[in-house]
Amino acid sequence: MIPALSLAGSLLGSPDVTQAAPAAGSSSPAAETSFGDVLAKVGEAMETLKNGETTAISGLQGQASIQQVVESVMNAERSLQTAVAIRDKLVSAYQTISQMPI
Amino acid sequence: MIDPIGAAIKIAGSGLETQSARLRVVAENMANAHSTGTTPGSDPYQRKTVTFESQLDPAIEGNLVRVKKIGLDRAPFRVEHDPGNPAADSKGFVKLPNIDLLTEMADLREANRSYEANLQVIKQANSFTTSTLDLLRNSS
Numbered sequence: 001m002i003p004a005l006s007l008a009g010s011l012l013g014s015p016d017v018t019q020a021a022p023a024a025g026s027s028s029p030a031a032e033t034s035f036g037d038v039l040a041k042v043g044e045a046m047e048t049l050k051n052g053e054t055t056a057i058s059g060l061q062g063q064a065s066i067q068q069v070v071e072s073v074m075n076a077e078r079s080l081q082t083a084v085a086i087r088d089k090l091v092s093a094y095q096t097i098s099q100m101p102i
Numbered sequence: 103m104i105d106p107i108g109a110a111i112k113i114a115g116s117g118l119e120t121q122s123a124r125l126r127v128v129a130e131n132m133a134n135a136h137s138t139g140t141t142p143g144s145d146p147y148q149r150k151t152v153t154f155e156s157q158l159d160p161a162i163e164g165n166l167v168r169v170k171k172i173g174l175d176r177a178p179f180r181v182e183h184d185p186g187n188p189a190a191d192s193k194g195f196v197k198l199p200n201i202d203l204l205t206e207m208a209d210l211r212e213a214n215r216s217y218e219a220n221l222q223v224i225k226q227a228n229s230f231t232t233s234t235l236d237l238l239r240n241s242s
Contacts, residue, residue, distance in 0.1 A: 046119040067115055068119075071111065078228075082235060085239050086238070088239065100197055
């Protein structure tokens with residue numbers, strides 16, 4: 001899904017597409033940001049998920065307190081929800097443009 | 103971390119950790135409320151105390167809380183006449199720990215309240231995040 005979108009994003013050089021990207025709150029608003037780039041950055045936020053998983057496992061092994069496990073898993077959940085919400089928003093923006101009657 | 107909600111969760115999390123440490127100390131004191139020494143005339147278990155301090159976290163530009171020190175209570179031991187006890191001295195007196203179960207219960211209750219308060223902060227921060235994200239979700 002993401003590679004296809006990035007392809008489509010690079011093909012679509014329209015101003016509407018590039019304007020949608022900074023609105024997503026990406027960390028480095030480049031001059032030419034495509035949908036695919038933004039979606040890839042959302043994917044980078046998934047690092048927090050890995051963090052939560054690692055802490056959860058070390059918690060099961062008794063090396064981390066239950067508070068630390070809950071905190072990191074909740075952090076992961078928060079970034080996942082944020083990423084999903086932003087992605088949904090971007091995809092709906094993309095669909096709005098692609099379904100525009102010509 | 104510039105996100106203030108994330109910072110609030112981290113700070114409340116440090117509160118949870120310290121209150122857990124406090125609970126551990128209370129548990130230790132309660133469990134050892136009757137632990138005498140092993141040799142005649144020796145000292146029994148000495149009550150432990152816990153103190154807290156704030157700690158600056160540069161990542162969130164705020165103060166976390168942590169356990170400063172787990173110290174020993176210097177209050178005098180209770181003395182009981184019990185010549186049959188292995189820890190009794192030559193006059194038949196046994197030294198018992200300087201623990202008052204009522205004080206420990208009060209400490210336990212306070213740790214409980216503080217833990218719940220910190221949990222409430224985390225719940226509130228979570229609902230802030232959720233409702234803000236819902237704004238993004240339902241506006242389409």
